Amino acid sequence: MMSGGIWMLDESKRSLAFVIFYRFYSMAFPVYCASMATSLAIEIPNLISESSTAVMENVARALVVAIVVTKLVMCKKKRIVDLFEAASKQFAEIAGNADPEIIKILQQHVEYWKKILLVLVVPVIFGYLLLCEMGIENTIRFDWLSKPPNVSLNAPLPSNFWYPFDKNAYHHWLLLDQCLRVGGITTGMNSVAAMINSLMVFMRLQIKLLQHHFRNFDKYGGGPEDLRWCDGGGTSKLRLLCRRHQELIAYVEKFNEALKYIILLEYTSSSIMFAGAIFQIVSGEKVVFAFFFMVFNYAQLMTFSWNCNEILTESAELATALFESDWYLSNPETKTLILIMMVRSQRPLILTVGPFGSMTLEAGMSRLKIGYSYASVMATSSE
Structure with a gap:
């Protein structure tokens, strides 16, 4: 995340020169990344007369x-930084715990x-x-190629970028x-x-x-510091755990609010890139590179969907965890509190893709189907 310029925490532990840099x-x-989109877009009119495939790729x-x-x-918004700050504090608290099961x-x-x-x-590394x-x-082949007289050949480059000068003269630097x-x-x-x-x-760690x-x-011992020596036995500790559950629910809501459009864009870009990789494989261009790129986009969509599905299913298991405790030995007040918490736990924690519903494995597969459909349309258009 630091290499992408979106890590904004722990500045107090860094030198002033590092923070400024x-x-x-x-x-x-x-x-710098935006200049890539600009170069690709400007080059599109020059490719219309050459190849429809190159136009669609650009x-x-x-x-x-x-x-x-x-x-x-969007990742630099304060709401996202606040999410990381809260997660860092809680992670430090968990890491300092003495309970072997928690560790x-x-x-x-x-x-x-x-x-x-x-x-x-x-x-991504292999594909890059x-x-x-x-x-x-x-480039080596172009340099050593015996060019026929009076024939102008363009230097081969990985992508069709626009440059305001002769590409052949500076193709090594390009x-x-x-x-x-x-x-x-x-x-x-x-x-x-x-x-x-x-x-x-x-979030999955917090649920577990x-x-x-x-x-x-x-039972005493273990758990967060404010849960170790609470008065009133299990009832008091259960109240504090109920508060922790409410805090986790609020954290998930903040996550959805702060990242819903970022995740929507993530799904959109992954679907487009997945479709583009399939199209390249079908057309026989840069097949090996396209394969690695397709694997990356498939992995990205599936990791998102899998983690969201895990949060949904594990949060629904909180009621089961309460049932597996020694609730039958508790007093009536504690039993009533357990029932209330079990009812609330029946509503699982859900992460959303913008306004388009929850992220699940089924949703991830549907995005892959959309990407495949898009690739089919591009293949048909190119023919």
């Missing part, structure tokens, strides 16, 4: 880049988060390195420029995906901890 970088990075790429830049700008739950989620990062990052390798290989731009936009995509998934994994506390509400 990073603030400048966080403003300059989206502008339109799709320019649209995706514009969406990514919009997401990078085990925390470690499981840390390992789970590392696996998600691998799923998101590895296909392959694109750079293809550009370098084509290859470097395109590799840097593509690297920047892929970094931006990964940064936003990592940010969203990290908050989702944190609540399940643990619900099962053991009548």
